[in-house]
Amino acid sequence: MTQDAARITLVLGGARSGKSRYAEGLCRAHGGERVYVATAEARDEEMRVRVRQHKADRAGDGWRTIEETLDLAGLLEREAAPGRVLLVDCLTLWLTNHLLGGSDIVGETDALTDAVSVFPGRLVLVANEVGFGIVPENRLAREFRDHAGRLNQRIAAAADEVTLVVAGLPVVVKGK
Amino acid sequence: MTQDAARITLVLGGARSGKSRYAEGLCRAHGGERVYVATAEARDEEMRVRVRQHKADRAGDGWRTIEETLDLAGLLEREAAPGRVLLVDCLTLWLTNHLLGGSDIVGETDALTDAVSVFPGRLVLVANEVGFGIVPENRLAREFRDHAGRLNQRIAAAADEVTLVVAGLPVVVKGK
Amino acid sequence: MTQDAARITLVLGGARSGKSRYAEGLCRAHGGERVYVATAEARDEEMRVRVRQHKADRAGDGWRTIEETLDLAGLLEREAAPGRVLLVDCLTLWLTNHLLGGSDIVGETDALTDAVSVFPGRLVLVANEVGFGIVPENRLAREFRDHAGRLNQRIAAAADEVTLVVAGLPVVVKGK
Numbered sequence: 210m211t212q213d214a215a216r217i218t219l220v221l222g223g224a225r226s227g228k229s230r231y232a233e234g235l236c237r238a239h240g241g242e243r244v245y246v247a248t249a250e251a252r253d254e255e256m257r258v259r260v261r262q263h264k265a266d267r268a269g270d271g272w273r274t275i276e277e278t279l280d281l282a283g284l285l286e287r288e289a290a291p292g293r294v295l296l297v298d299c300l301t302l303w304l305t306n307h308l309l310g311g312s313d314i315v316g317e318t319d320a321l322t323d324a325v326s327v328f329p330g331r332l333v334l335v336a337n338e339v340g341f342g343i344v345p346e347n348r349l350a351r352e353f354r355d356h357a358g359r360l361n362q363r364i365a366a367a368a369d370e371v372t373l374v375v376a377g378l379p380v381v382v383k384g385k
Numbered sequence: 386m387t388q389d390a391a392r393i394t395l396v397l398g399g400a401r402s403g404k405s406r407y408a409e410g411l412c413r414a415h416g417g418e419r420v421y422v423a424t425a426e427a428r429d430e431e432m433r434v435r436v437r438q439h440k441a442d443r444a445g446d447g448w449r450t451i452e453e454t455l456d457l458a459g460l461l462e463r464e465a466a467p468g469r470v471l472l473v474d475c476l477t478l479w480l481t482n483h484l485l486g487g488s489d490i491v492g493e494t495d496a497l498t499d500a501v502s503v504f505p506g507r508l509v510l511v512a513n514e515v516g517f518g519i520v521p522e523n524r525l526a527r528e529f530r531d532h533a534g535r536l537n538q539r540i541a542a543a544a545d546e547v548t549l550v551v552a553g554l555p556v557v558v559k560g561k
Numbered sequence: 562m563t564q565d566a567a568r569i570t571l572v573l574g575g576a577r578s579g580k581s582r583y584a585e586g587l588c589r590a591h592g593g594e595r596v597y598v599a600t601a602e603a604r605d606e607e608m609r610v611r612v613r614q615h616k617a618d619r620a621g622d623g624w625r626t627i628e629e630t631l632d633l634a635g636l637l638e639r640e641a642a643p644g645r646v647l648l649v650d651c652l653t654l655w656l657t658n659h660l661l662g663g664s665d666i667v668g669e670t671d672a673l674t675d676a677v678s679v680f681p682g683r684l685v686l687v688a689n690e691v692g693f694g695i696v697p698e699n700r701l702a703r704e705f706r707d708h709a710g711r712l713n714q715r716i717a718a719a720a721d722e723v724t725l726v727v728a729g730l731p732v733v734v735k736g737k
Binding site: 223276339340341342344346354357358359361365371373380 | 398400401402403491514517519521523526530551553554556
Binding site: 395397517518520522530531535537538543556558 | 574575576577578579634690691692693694697699702705706727728729730732
């Protein structure tokens with residue numbers, strides 16, 4: 210890693226915007242050991258099959274996959290290592306898991322932001338931008354949207370680099 | 386205000402994007418007397434309490450607050466003054482108030498655009514970007530989305546500077 | 562067309578973002594013969610009247626209008642000509658027509674991307690960005706959003722220039 214390279218990158222994007230693929234490209238460019246942190250919770254057999262398949266695909270492509278649906282702060286502390294790059298895909302599913310589990314969202318957001326701020330290695334985090342539509346009629350959807358927006362602001366403030374992916378292409382929001 | 390400084394700034398952003406905080410920062414940087422124009426209509430006691438609290442908080446922070454839910458054009462004409470900065474937060478709630486009140490939206494949009502165009506001082510306007518989701522199933526939501534998009538285009542054309550706030554960070558759309 | 566000019570431009574934007582007007586401006590700047598490719602399907606008499614009116618308005622403004630709701634790939638092959646500019650408005654309605662018609666979306670997306678890639682003249686394509694809201698509750702809306710996102714990524718990769726229109730103003734995403 211050169212002196213100028215970003216340490217913490219937040220990749221934001223809409224649904225099917227190509228944000229995960231863009232984030233994977235950043236990690237490959239880094240060169241070192243690649244760890245993929247999957248936050249998706251496999252809620253049924255169909256999803257378990259799909260998750261296993263993706264994990265096998267990434268293994269063939271040189272990634273080690275860790276599934277962590279809730280304790281991202283603890284994982285970041287444990288897995289930091291020189292020359293290693295971590296890709297967290299994605300923060301929005303992690304938030305969903307905590308909302309469905311009844312967690313203290315403010316506390317979890319604070320703990321994750323702290324863990325990101327002090328992370329000593331190379332870290333790429335993917336999150337959904339979900340606030341550019343009309344106000345949802347569903348109260349839970351409104352709360353989710355508020356929490357996701359606040360989480361993105363906190364992580365963006367802690368990151369060296371923030372990129373918004375539009376139709377597969379990066380728009381620099383912070384850094385370089 | 387230096388010769389190069391923007392006179393009229395439109396700050397766009399999604400829900401919980403940090404657009405209001407960013408707009409407040411612009412006004413503090415301006416230095417002069419700060420007037421906060423709140424367009425939110427307090428429809429119940431809970432909201433009245435919250436609005437009073439926000440007003441008190443801003444007063445402690447050096448703002449004078451004016452509540453104006455409908456006649457923004459008249460307010461801009463009355464309140465313009467040398468060295469004073471006005472922050473309108475936000476245009477999207479003002480539009481909502483007019484839609485719920487059965488106003489002539491085209492006429493109101495024209496009148497507001499004219500008032501913004503001739504405003505002689507420093508003005509910062511906040512608005513929601515609401516058109517980047519799928520077409521809403523609800524007809525009123527579709528109409529609201531169309532009116533909000535047209536309003537944002539009109540005000541953006543009249544502004545010297547347009548900034549899109551993404552995760553608390555500014556993306557320059559017009560100006561500088 | 563100078564050596565530096567874009568050949569293929571994708572104009573993305575939300576609802577009522579001014580994307581069509583911006584795309585029309587690009588075509589006028591080109592100077593050559595202007596062909597407007599309308600993909601909207603007139604499903605009732607009210608819409609047929611509106612489509613005829615728009616067509617007459619554009620004719621007065623120097624455009625030839627072709628209505629093509631499904632076979633855009635074939636049309637691009639037939640209508641390419643030196644000095645001519647084609648404006649396709651819009652890809653998202655074309656996708657909607659194919660989804661409602663039960664087409665093979667992957668095959669149609671591939672064929673259109675190929676036709677865009679080899680198009681020998683000046684081409685401006687308009688599409689909606691629909692993925693920046695919360696996950697829709699409706700399954701069909703979720704599928705549509707996924708297809709639209711993938712289509713935008715494919716066409717963006719084939720384009721020389723991609724512009725996101727925000728409140729009527731262009732944000733360069735690719736090119737120049």
